[in-house]
Amino acid sequence: MSRIEVLDEGAVLSLMTEDAQRLRFHAIWLRDNAWDAQTRSPSNGQRLIALRDIPAATRIGSAQLDGDKVQILFQPENKSVSYQVDWLVNNAYDRKTEIAPGWTPSEIETWGADFSGQEPSASYGDVHDNPDALRDWLAGIARYGFGRLTDGPVEELALMKVVDLFGHVRETNYGRNFEVRTEVNPSNLAYTGLGLQAHTDNPYRDPVPTIQVLYCLESSAAGGDNMVVDGFAAAQRLRRENSGWFDLLTRYCARFEYAGSKGVVLRSRRPMIELSPDGQLTAVRFNNRSAAALTDVPFEHMDDYYAAYRRLGEIIDDPSMEVTFRLDPGECFIVDNTRVLHARKAYSGTGSRWLQGCYADLDGLHSTLASLQAENQSGAR
Amino acid sequence: MSRIEVLDEGAVLSLMTEDAQRLRFHAIWLRDNAWDAQTRSPSNGQRLIALRDIPAATRIGSAQLDGDKVQILFQPENKSVSYQVDWLVNNAYDRKTEIAPGWTPSEIETWGADFSGQEPSASYGDVHDNPDALRDWLAGIARYGFGRLTDGPVEELALMKVVDLFGHVRETNYGRNFEVRTEVNPSNLAYTGLGLQAHTDNPYRDPVPTIQVLYCLESSAAGGDNMVVDGFAAAQRLRRENSGWFDLLTRYCARFEYAGSKGVVLRSRRPMIELSPDGQLTAVRFNNRSAAALTDVPFEHMDDYYAAYRRLGEIIDDPSMEVTFRLDPGECFIVDNTRVLHARKAYSGTGSRWLQGCYADLDGLHSTLASLQAENQSGAR
Numbered sequence: 001m002s003r004i005e006v007l008d009e010g011a012v013l014s015l016m017t018e019d020a021q022r023l024r025f026h027a028i029w030l031r032d033n034a035w036d037a038q039t040r041s042p043s044n045g046q047r048l049i050a051l052r053d054i055p056a057a058t059r060i061g062s063a064q065l066d067g068d069k070v071q072i073l074f075q076p077e078n079k080s081v082s083y084q085v086d087w088l089v090n091n092a093y094d095r096k097t098e099i100a101p102g103w104t105p106s107e108i109e110t111w112g113a114d115f116s117g118q119e120p121s122a123s124y125g126d127v128h129d130n131p132d133a134l135r136d137w138l139a140g141i142a143r144y145g146f147g148r149l150t151d152g153p154v155e156e157l158a159l160m161k162v163v164d165l166f167g168h169v170r171e172t173n174y175g176r177n178f179e180v181r182t183e184v185n186p187s188n189l190a191y192t193g194l195g196l197q198a199h200t201d202n203p204y205r206d207p208v209p210t211i212q213v214l215y216c217l218e219s220s221a222a223g224g225d226n227m228v229v230d231g232f233a234a235a236q237r238l239r240r241e242n243s244g245w246f247d248l249l250t251r252y253c254a255r256f257e258y259a260g261s262k263g264v265v266l267r268s269r270r271p272m273i274e275l276s277p278d279g280q281l282t283a284v285r286f287n288n289r290s291a292a293a294l295t296d297v298p299f300e301h302m303d304d305y306y307a308a309y310r311r312l313g314e315i316i317d318d319p320s321m322e323v324t325f326r327l328d329p330g331e332c333f334i335v336d337n338t339r340v341l342h343a344r345k346a347y348s349g350t351g352s353r354w355l356q357g358c359y360a361d362l363d364g365l366h367s368t369l370a371s372l373q374a375e376n377q378s379g380a381r
Numbered sequence: 382m383s384r385i386e387v388l389d390e391g392a393v394l395s396l397m398t399e400d401a402q403r404l405r406f407h408a409i410w411l412r413d414n415a416w417d418a419q420t421r422s423p424s425n426g427q428r429l430i431a432l433r434d435i436p437a438a439t440r441i442g443s444a445q446l447d448g449d450k451v452q453i454l455f456q457p458e459n460k461s462v463s464y465q466v467d468w469l470v471n472n473a474y475d476r477k478t479e480i481a482p483g484w485t486p487s488e489i490e491t492w493g494a495d496f497s498g499q500e501p502s503a504s505y506g507d508v509h510d511n512p513d514a515l516r517d518w519l520a521g522i523a524r525y526g527f528g529r530l531t532d533g534p535v536e537e538l539a540l541m542k543v544v545d546l547f548g549h550v551r552e553t554n555y556g557r558n559f560e561v562r563t564e565v566n567p568s569n570l571a572y573t574g575l576g577l578q579a580h581t582d583n584p585y586r587d588p589v590p591t592i593q594v595l596y597c598l599e600s601s602a603a604g605g606d607n608m609v610v611d612g613f614a615a616a617q618r619l620r621r622e623n624s625g626w627f628d629l630l631t632r633y634c635a636r637f638e639y640a641g642s643k644g645v646v647l648r649s650r651r652p653m654i655e656l657s658p659d660g661q662l663t664a665v666r667f668n669n670r671s672a673a674a675l676t677d678v679p680f681e682h683m684d685d686y687y688a689a690y691r692r693l694g695e696i697i698d699d700p701s702m703e704v705t706f707r708l709d710p711g712e713c714f715i716v717d718n719t720r721v722l723h724a725r726k727a728y729s730g731t732g733s734r735w736l737q738g739c740y741a742d743l744d745g746l747h748s749t750l751a752s753l754q755a756e757n758q759s760g761a762r
Contacts, residue, residue, distance in 0.1 A: 032687075051694050056688075171552075206744055250658060277631060303392075374646060
């Protein structure tokens with residue numbers, strides 16, 4: 001049985017939960033988060049008032065526990081509002097949380113090479129026709145930062161149908177989509193044989209595209225496999241190895257630039273490892289091709305910064321970090337471009353390879369996923 | 382006359398500039414930023430090698446000053462690279478920079494109500510036909526965070542022509558554009574008369590749309606003026622008034638949510654005032670309608686956080702912060718949605734108002750601007 005108590009002359013509500021957790025809530029927080037029809041629109045949930053409409057001196061006049069609800073009378077408004085105990089418990093902020101920089105929420109799972117074969121994968125027809133299959137596939141991408149799709153149409157712009165499953169294309173100066181064509185023949189085998197270092201795309205763009213889709217339409221050359229590396233796993237490994245180096249890559253901004261086409265001069269100033277102000281790992285940017293001169297690292301830290309940058313690259317290059325797979329026509333993969341680096345391995349034979357790529361954004365994917373999950377929960381009732 | 386010196390057994394180059402500044406550069410930084418054809422693509426400027434291709438023990442074997450160039454021989458590669466002295470000076474990182482949190486770069490100018498009438502404004506025909514006019518108008522938007530355009534076509538989707546001037550539409554679940562229609566008649570005058578508090582759009586989206594365009598097609602009601610507030614000016618004023626409150630709004634994430642349409646559940650976790658890791662003011666998020674329960678502020682700071690949030694709102698509501706203007710058909714305004722808040726004032730008469738809105742992104746605008754500026758410089762030579 002829960003218990004409640006009003007503390008501090010009405011400034012605070014204390015809720016003792018059934019499992020003896022004490023959760024305190026401020027009167028102003030409770031009032032701001034009221035869900036009555038005058039505070040929140042019953043139709044779309046938007047708040048109808050602003051903080052300026054709530055008295056600064058808001059206090060709890062009285063509070064009563066009634067089953068699974070708490071009824072609170074706020075003064076000086078003399079306004080009565082009811083709260084679900086469950087809602088209060090789920091939104092409680094009275095917790096001790098000491099978390100080390102670089103933390104990730106429980107919805108995220110990092111991975112290395114041994115994840116190979118377990119990556120979120122589905123057939124296009126399934127996710128297209130079956131909302132449960134779509135939900136599970138999107139949940140995998142949200143958790144692991146990438147996913148594969150097989151058995152899709154082998155036709156130009158099929159990748160747009162993939163984006164339609166969850167969101168919207170981010171158009172850029174490259175257009176709504178771009179072409180990745182490679183003819184592998186003996187004369188350029190040496191060049192293409194170099195492969196590409198794993199990278200995130202377009203770090204010179206701000207906001208950076210948060211999703212990339214790469215869709216295969218032709219693939220007759222041996223080799224040229226795709227690989228992905230979990231940038232969050234790489235950043236956390238760097239922190240375990242040398243937390244000072246990790247701090248340097250989070251504390252100072254790098255610079256990225258691309259000015260390779262007419263009319264295009266893209267520049268950004270962002271750290272290689274980005275944290276929220278409370279230390280959550282939110283993005284990794286790593287791209288040797290578009291890294292510009294570092295001008296925001298103080299002289300006395302530059303040597304160590306370069307050592308950290310070098311080590312992060314070595315970790316990214318470590319085969320124990322990578323998951324490799326081959327894309328055949330009608331197959332594609334999606335990466336969270338704020339987290340997962342991707343690359344193309346070297347070719348070992350001649351032929352051609354044609355991919356189409358496009359960018360999209362995570363907000364659409366997370367929204368579609370959350371909506372499918374909510375439908376599922378209400379369906380189960 | 383500049384002078385150079387090799388220090389620390391080849392680890393550092395010291396450049397004494399004509400105005401007697403001593404600028405030091407690390408050997409590894411210099412080698413990484415070489416612009417020779419083996420390091421950087423002569424055609425598109427992309428780096429062709431990765432840090433892993435540069436020896437960790439890179440040292441300056443010898444260095445010579447030759448007019449406006451420094452010639453460096455790197456060991457152990459035995460590689461000779463030439464640098465423009467100007468380029469080194471412009472990219473120097475050997476500076477003491479102690480800057481207070483909330484700083485903005487010199488390209489940014491904050492403003493208040495007395496800016497009224499001086500805002501970046503141009504006629505659609507001018508910026509469409511004249512690259513210099515477009516450059517100046519975009520430079521104003523980059524500097525002040527908003528701009529107006531007049532004398533545009535009064536036709537549906539004219540706003541797309543505005544976006545075409547500088548970038549690309551960010552499509553969302555609201556579509557490529559959205560409608561803002563208001564019929565003001567005596568029965569709903571009370572409601573529309575409330576006006577809207579100044580806000581940034583879609584803070585529940587991550588990445589947030591960084592540009593919003595609002596384009597007027599009909600405007601027959603008296604009142605309903607548009608107003609904008611410089612969120613950077615508001616944040617800096619809060620810091621001057623109470624730096625502890627400013628710190629609270631930067632240090633802890635707020636939460637935003639919108640789930641008002643079928644299939645849409647958008648949620649974000651970002652601070653109301655966002656700083657880069659080195660303290661640059663990078664974004665403001667403020668929106669009473671979509672602010673969700675704050676669950677990331679520790680209990681002991683929640684009361685002060687609410688006081689800070691309330692004060693930021695009061696500053697935003699202060700008429701001395703706002704610039705107000707009326708949009709007539711064929712007129713539009715653009716805001717940097719990471720910086721400038723916008724609102725609609727109350728109506729004072731009946732009639733109708735029809736705006737079309739869309740989102741776009743700052744990277745396209747900054748790229749177009751930088752490209753126009755570069756063309757201008759090369760044209761002037």
